Amino acid sequence: MIIVGFAGQLAWTVENMYLNVFVYNTISTNPAVLALLVSSSAIVATVATFLVGAASDKARRRRAFIAIGYVLWGGCTAAFGFVQTSALAELLPAANAVVLAIIAIVCLDAIMSFFGSGANDAAFNAWVTESTVPANRGRVEGVLSVMPLLSMLVIFGLLDGLTQDGRWQLFFGIIGALTAVIGVLAWFLVRDAPSMVVSGDSYLKSVVHGLRPSVMRDNPRLYWALTAWLVVGTCTQVFLPYLIIYIQRYLRIDGYAIILGVVLISAAILSILGGRLIDRIGKLVSVLPATAILIIGLLGMFFARDMGPVMIAGTIMMAGFMLTVAAISGLVRDFTPPDRVGNVQGLRMIFAIMVPMVVGPFLGAAVIAGAAESYLDLGVEKSVPTPWIFLAAAVVALFTVIPVLRLRSASRRELAA
Numbered sequence: 001m002i003i004v005g006f007a008g009q010l011a012w013t014v015e016n017m018y019l020n021v022f023v024y025n026t027i028s029t030n031p032a033v034l035a036l037l038v039s040s041s042a043i044v045a046t047v048a049t050f051l052v053g054a055a056s057d058k059a060r061r062r063r064a065f066i067a068i069g070y071v072l073w074g075g076c077t078a079a080f081g082f083v084q085t086s087a088l089a090e091l092l093p094a095a096n097a098v099v100l101a102i103i104a105i106v107c108l109d110a111i112m113s114f115f116g117s118g119a120n121d122a123a124f125n126a127w128v129t130e131s132t133v134p135a136n137r138g139r140v141e142g143v144l145s146v147m148p149l150l151s152m153l154v155i156f157g158l159l160d161g162l163t164q165d166g167r168w169q170l171f172f173g174i175i176g177a178l179t180a181v182i183g184v185l186a187w188f189l190v191r192d193a194p195s196m197v198v199s200g201d202s203y204l205k206s207v208v209h210g211l212r213p214s215v216m217r218d219n220p221r222l223y224w225a226l227t228a229w230l231v232v233g234t235c236t237q238v239f240l241p242y243l244i245i246y247i248q249r250y251l252r253i254d255g256y257a258i259i260l261g262v263v264l265i266s267a268a269i270l271s272i273l274g275g276r277l278i279d280r281i282g283k284l285v286s287v288l289p290a291t292a293i294l295i296i297g298l299l300g301m302f303f304a305r306d307m308g309p310v311m312i313a314g315t316i317m318m319a320g321f322m323l324t325v326a327a328i329s330g331l332v333r334d335f336t337p338p339d340r341v342g343n344v345q346g347l348r349m350i351f352a353i354m355v356p357m358v359v360g361p362f363l364g365a366a367v368i369a370g371a372a373e374s375y376l377d378l379g380v381e382k383s384v385p386t387p388w389i390f391l392a393a394a395v396v397a398l399f400t401v402i403p404v405l406r407l408r409s410a411s412r413r414e415l416a417a
Contacts, residue, residue: 001128003189004066005144007182008120009151011077014175015041015116017152019080019109022168027085027101037109042354044110045117049349052118053126053342054206062127063190069119070183076112078176081169083108119183121349126341129333130193137333138283141326142275146268149318153264156257209340210347221414222335222344224407226351228287229328231400233352235294236321237360238393239301242368242385249384253307262311267318274323278330284408286327291400294320298394302387317390324400331407360396367392 023033056065083104085097132140155175162171201209209215216223239246247256278286297317304310336344364385371386 001131001140002143004070004124004182004186005128006147006151007070007179008116008124009147010155010175011073011116011179012120013148013151013155014077014172015109015112018155018163018171019105021163022080022172023102023105025166026168027083027105028098033102037106038357040106041109041113042357045113045121046346046349046354048114048117049122050207050343050346053122053345054203055342056123056126057206057340057342058203061192062123062130063187063192065123066119066127066190067183067187069115069123070186071180072115072183073112073119074176074178074180074183076108076115076176077179078173079108080105080112080176081172117349121353122342122345125345125348127190127193129336129341129344132333134330134334136279137330138278138286138326139275141330141333142272142278142323145275145322145326145329146271149264149322150268153261156260206340206343207346210343219335219337220410221407222332222337222347224403224410225328225331225335226347227403228400228407229325229332229348230351230355231396231403232291232294232321232324232328233356234360234363235393235396235400237356238364238367238396239298239385239389241361242364242389246385246387246389247310250386251305251310253310255307259307259311259314263314263318266311266315267322270315270319271322271326274319275326278323278327283327283330283334284404284411287324287331287404288401290320290323290327291397291404292320294324295394295397296320298390298397301390302394363392363396364389 020037023037027033052065052069056062059065083101085101128140128144159171159174162168162174244256244260247253247259253259274290278290293316297313297315297320300313301310301317304313332344332348367388368385371388
């Protein structure tokens with residue numbers, strides 16, 4: 001679970017963080033191109049999770065989808081480094097090399113997102129649900145929730161120098177090869193749960209099952225848990241896309257790498273330890289206290305100005321976020337119907353990934369625009385994030401109370417019945 005999960009997060013970190021940098025540095029600085037890249041990837045990833053999740057349900061197998069998907073995922077990741085305007089200009093001298101490169105990178109990213117989400121978000125997450133039980137899911141989610149942050153730390157610490165030197169083919173090749181190798185290993189490491197059950201619906205009905213209003217009414221706990229995840233995810237997307245810029249440009253702290261390393265490692269340790277506590281006291285009981293820790297950290301970031309306070313507040317903030325996600329993710333797995341495990345992964349993508357990544361950054365951008373802070377870069381005035389993004393995120397996090405209270409009420413009714 002750790003090996004396959006961590007390799008997947010390494011590949012997602014490259015796609016989410018470094019692909020935009022690669023395009024900006026080598027193909028086009030047009031922000032519309034980056035927006036197209038992000039939006040198309042998010043849509044394809046969500047669709048893929050629905051399609052592959054339902055397919056793995058019908059096939060009663062997760063291992064094949066994980067293993068084959070990881071190999072294809074790795075191949076697409078390695079291929080990013082070969083999309084170069086100079087090569088396209090030589091191949092098709094009469095065409096616009098930049099336009100061709102943009103088309104190529106968007107299409108390749110969409111293909112990669114399909115294989116990646118199908119293998120990781122759909123099949124792997126469904127397998128995790130089937131391979132765990134309610135009694136140990138807090139501990140498991142505590143470990144899995146730190147994978148994205150640890151992957152950022154590993155890539156930034158070990159491979160970022162390659163991107164600084166413009167050695168993109170080697171950079172993408174290393175991550176792509178590692179992902180593919182783990183895909184091969186997954187064939188031997190992953191064992192499908194013998195207790196897997198599936199519905200008798202047709203494939204098409206299985207794909208759209210979770211989007212039907214009648215299904216939402218029949219599974220209120222699942223959808224309230226997903227709604228809580230949506231709120232927390234949106235909260236973090238208000239500030240996370242602007243965090244490094246804030247540290248560099250507003251706080252004027254050059255050593256953001258040190259801050260990042262300390263915060264990620266400390267928060268990861270706290271999250272892993274907290275996962276065991278979540279199993280002891282209960283996932284539903286843990287959500288609001290974990291959210292309170294997140295809010296305290298956000299308020300601390302609002303007031304922190306120096307490196308030390310920022311490290312402390314950042315650790316509290318990220319630990320609170322990971323513990324909240326660990327508790328909510330565990331609840332989603334608990335409330336997942338046994339015959340709809342793959343289908344629920346598509347719902348998770350909508351609530352936890354797609355909607356927060358669309359809504360959150362725009363809220364953050366609106367707060368930044370309202371604060372009207374700016375700095376000069378080579379004579380050009382650019383807006384700069386301010387501490388208000390953390391306060392805005394804290395306000396969004398407060399709304400987690402609503403779905404959690406509704407979830408508690410639905411749970412009491414379920415137990416009474």
